Structure formats: structure tokens, C-alpha cells
Amino acid sequence: MKPPFYNTYSGRSILILAKFMKTVVLILVCCVAATAQPTADDIRKVLQPSNDVPIPAAIRDKLPGAADIRAFLVLPNGDSVVVYDTVRDKADTADFMDNQPHIVFIRAGEVIFDTGSTANSGPVRFHGMATIPESSTSVVIGFAFTLGVNGAETIFVFVGQEGQNYKVIGTLKGAQAQLRFSYNQPGHFEIWTADGQYNHDPEKQCVWCPKYYKITSYSLQAGSLQQLRVLRSSRAYQPDTFSASPFVVVKSTHPTIGAASQDLVLKPPPQCITCTNIIVRGRLAQVLKISECNGASGMTCQIQFTDGAHLPSRIQVQQLDTNGRVIGSKFLPYPDLKPGEKGHATFPTGSAATIALVAEWKGHWRSSY
Numbered sequence: 499m500k501p502p503f504y505n506t507y508s509g510r511s512i513l514i515l516a517k518f519m520k521t522v523v524l525i526l527v528c529c530v531a532a533t534a535q536p537t538a539d540d541i542r543k544v545l546q547p548s549n550d551v552p553i554p555a556a557i558r559d560k561l562p563g564a565a566d567i568r569a570f571l572v573l574p575n576g577d578s579v580v581v582y583d584t585v586r587d588k589a590d591t592a593d594f595m596d597n598q599p600h601i602v603f604i605r606a607g608e609v610i611f612d613t614g615s616t617a618n619s620g621p622v623r624f625h626g627m628a629t630i631p632e633s634s635t636s637v638v639i640g641f642a643f644t645l646g647v648n649g650a651e652t653i654f655v656f657v658g659q660e661g662q663n664y665k666v667i668g669t670l671k672g673a674q675a676q677l678r679f680s681y682n683q684p685g686h687f688e689i690w691t692a693d694g695q696y697n698h699d700p701e702k703q704c705v706w707c708p709k710y711y712k713i714t715s716y717s718l719q720a721g722s723l724q725q726l727r728v729l730r731s732s733r734a735y736q737p738d739t740f741s742a743s744p745f746v747v748v749k750s751t752h753p754t755i756g757a758a759s760q761d762l763v764l765k766p767p768p769q770c771i772t773c774t775n776i777i778v779r780g781r782l783a784q785v786l787k788i789s790e791c792n793g794a795s796g797m798t799c800q801i802q803f804t805d806g807a808h809l810p811s812r813i814q815v816q817q818l819d820t821n822g823r824v825i826g827s828k829f830l831p832y833p834d835l836k837p838g839e840k841g842h843a844t845f846p847t848g849s850a851a852t853i854a855l856v857a858e859w860k861g862h863w864r865s866s867y
Contacts, residue, residue, distance in 0.1 A: 542681055544628040544745045545569050553580060556607050563600070568624045578604040579639060581624050599624045601641055601657065603664050611664040615643040617653055625652065628677075628745035631684035632658065632718045638667065640677060642744035650674055650705050650737075652744060654689070658721050668723035670716075674709070674737035678746045686726075688715045696734035696763055697775070702851065706822040708734040708763040708775065734763040736777050736854075738822065766791050773797045775852040776845070777818075782810060782857040798844045805838045810857035812864045817850035825850065829866035 551567040557578060558564070564582035571579045580602045587594040599622055603611040615622045625642040632638045638658045645651035652675035658667040672691030679687035693712035695703045710733070715726040762783035766773030772793040778786060785807035791799040803809055817826035825848075832843035847853055 542629065542747075543571060544626070544747060545571060546626050547581075547624045553578075557604055560604065560607070560609050561600075561602065568599070569627055571627070571629075573629075576605070577610075579627075580604065581627065581641065583624065587623070594623060595621045597622060599643060601655065603657075611657070613655075613657070613666055615641075615653060616655055616666065616669050617643060617645055619645065621645070621647060623649060625649075626744045628679070628747075630656075630677075630679050630687055630718070631681055633684050638718055640745065642677070644741070645671075648705055649741070652691075652741065654744075656723065658718075660721060665721075667718075667721050670723070672712075674706075674741040676740040676744060676746060678748050680748050682749065685718045686715065687718075688713055690740055692737050692740075693730060696765070702820065704821055706737055707820075708777065708852075709737055710734050711740070736763065736779075736822075739780075764788055766797070770797065772847075774847050774850055777852060777854040779854055779856045781859075782813070782855055785809070786813075786855070786857075795844045797847050798842055800840055801832060801835070801843050802840045803835055803837050807837045808859075809835075809837065809863065811860045811862060812858040812866055814856045814858065815846050816854040816856060817846070817848050818852045818854055820851045822852070824854075830855065831865075831867045834863045834865075 547568045549566055549568065551570045553567055553570045557580065558567075561567075561580065561582060563584050564580075565586045566583040567580060568583055569579075569581040573579065580600075582600050582602070584598045584600065585594070585596050587597065597620070599615050601611075601613050601615075602609055615624075623644045625644045627639060627641045629637040630640050636659070638656050641655045641657070643653050643655070645653060650673060652672055654670045654675070654677055655666060656668045656670075657664055670689055672689060674692040676690045677687055678690065690711045690713050692709040694710045696708040696710060697703055711731040713729045713731065715728075717724045717726055762778040764776040764778065766775065770791055770793045773791050774797065776788060776799075778788070785804050787802045787804065789800050789802075791797055813830040813832070815828050815830050816824050817828075819825050828846040830843055830845065833841040835841050845853060
């Protein structure tokens with residue numbers, strides 16, 4: 499007796515089906531192998547510090563001195579990186595004074611490398627980390643820490659791999675600093691550090707007041723840092739915009755790339771005793787020109803939007819005290835200008851030592867008169 503369904507498939511059909519299933523299995527194996535390979539996104543990471551970052555319990559057990567997990571990253575090679583604080587920095591306390599942040603690398607559940615911030619003085623706070631490309635296939639992990647009660651000093655710690663081991667390949671320190679790198683240019687980065695007060699009047703100088711910047715370029719060569727060149731900015735910048743983001747990814751590591759996205763500081767003419775410094779924030783600095791300021795109604799200046807510019811809907815004027823704190827805010831009344839067209843605006847300075855202009859990008863021009 500023939501088995502049930504014997505005539506359903508011929509011997510030829512069974513052979514074809516077997517070959518088809520083999521092909522499917524091979525495709526599935528190839529797909530699994532492909533997904534196991536690290537992608538570009540696997541090694542492109544910029545992490546900001548957080549609190550109580552969740553990590554596997556097996557790793558947490560290896561860190562008895564950790565009071566607060568600030569960052570956690572699994573590298574493409576399967577190793578893990580943990581940054582932790584030794585004290586919990588509670589609000590309105592001086593707990594951070596005794597903090598000793600740690601950088602820990604873990605492999606197969608065991609700690610294989612453990613180092614501190616390398617800072618010789620404190621207090622120290624973890625400020626961020628990033629994977630910086632050393633080559634097309636390898637990365638160096640950069641860690642940023644702020645120093646001092648006001649956090650105005652920054653130290654960068656670079657950890658690289660030597661064989662199967664990790665080591666600190668260098669440290670760099672600067673005031674209110676920012677590291678810029680590009681995934682399109684492995685092995686190169688630059689550090690921007692504050693390099694002198696913008697205002698020569700001692701009464702108008704402060705830690706977070708506008709400063710000129712020094713731009714130092716480096717290369718990563720044979721597991722070490724090599725300085726390439728040093729340039730200095732021709733204009734001043736607001737330090738907090740740099741310090742707030744210790745790592746920035748740019749399209750190119752040429753020093754002028756990305757500079758335009760930072761704040762522009764304009765100094766009033768000396769004959770205008772009622773005028774103040776003007777900080778033009780971020781994207782607005784690229785499209786707004788301010789000139790010919792005078793003391794009419796406090797401070798009135800000529801304004802012009804550059805040709806072809808995408809225009810803001812409104813501009814907010816933040817009034818800042820001598821320490822850079824916002825003490826008031828109003829919208830700037832100015833005419834509905836076309837790109838390239840000139841007009842005048844009277845800036846509501848009040849009692850501010852400096853004003854900052856922040857654009858609102860929500861469609862067409864909105865009157866603030």
C-alpha cells in the first residue's frame with residue numbers, strides 16, 4: 499500500500515524542495531552574520547551624563563564603589579564601558595566636592611580596566627563621552643570632566659586599545675572647552691578653549707563673559723596624541739555654549755567649520771555710552787547683520803538679513819547681568835524685512851550689561867510692536 503499523499507509530490511519535486519530549503523537556510527545564515535557586524539551607528543556615539551543609568555546586575559555587582567551610574571555603553575567588540583560617581587550629588591549640597599568619578603571597562607563580566615579622571619585637583623564632575631574615530635575600523639573613547647566649583651575648567655581623557663588591553667593614551671585640559679571631530683576624517687580632532695576676555699574693562703569681565711578662543715588641532719597616531727596646529731579666533735564667543743556640549747560632531751575638522759553655529763558677540767561703538775554688548779545666538783548669527791548702533795532711545799541699530807536667508811518669525815531679547823544670568827526678556831520690535839533689505843530696530847536693554855538675541859523659527863514674521 500502506498501503511504502498517504504504519496505502521489506502528491508514526485509521524487510523530482512522533493513529534490514527541488516530540498517534545494518529550495520537549503521537556499522533559504524543559507525540566506526538566513528548570511529543575514530544573521532551580516533547583522534552581527536557592527537554598523538556605523540554602532541561606533542558613532544556621543545553620550546551626555548545621566549543619573550542612575552540602568553546596567554546589567556552582573557556588571558553592577560563588580561562596582562562596589564559606585565554611588566551613581568552616569569553612563570553606560572556597549573562597544574562593537576562586546577566590551578562595556580561604565581562611568582560612575584563615588585558619591586551621589588544631591589541638589590543644594592556640597593556632596594560633589596568629594597566625588598571621584600571612575601571609568602571602567604568590562605569584558606565577559608570582569609573589570610579589565612579602571613581609571614579615574616586623572617585630575618590633580620577637584621571637585622570633578624563627569625561631563626560626557628564620545629567614540630572618536632582613530633581609523634576606519636577603530637575608535638578612541640573620549641571622556642570629559644569639569645573641574646572647579648563653577649565647572650569652568652574641562653579635562654578630556656582619551657582611552658585607546660592596545661592589543662586586548664585598554665590604556666589612557668592622553669589627557670588635554672582647557673577652560674570652557676569643546677572637542678570637535680568628524681566621522682568622515684578619522685584620526686583628527688580639534689579642541690576649542692577659552693583664551694582671553696573679550697572686554698578690556700575689568701568691571702565687565704567674568705568667568706562666563708564672552709571670550710576669544712584658541713583652536714588646537716590634533717591627530718591620533720600610533721595610540722598617542724600629536725598636536726598639529728594652533729589658531730586663535732578673531733571674534734569672541736559665549737563660553738557656556740561651548741561648555742554645555744563638550745563633544746560636537748562636525749562635517750569637517752577644519753577650524754572654521756562649525757564656528758558659525760556658535761554665538762556671535764558684537765561690541766558697541768565706544769561713543770555710545772547707553773549701548774551694550776550684543777550676543778547673537780546660534781543660527782541667527784548667520785543671517786542677521788547689526789551695524790551703526792547709536793544711543794537713540796537707549797540703543798538703536800541698523801539691521802539687515804542676508805540675501806537668500808531663511809528668516810525668523812520673531813527675535814527675543816534676553817537681558818543679562820554681569821554674570822551672564824537672564825534678568826529680563828522681551829521680543830525685539832523690528833519691521834518686516836525682506837532678505838537684503840535694511841531697517842532699524844530699538845533694542846530693549848533695560849539695566850542689562852549685555853543682551854542676547856534668540857530667534858524663533860515658527861513661520862512668517864510676527865510683529866512685536
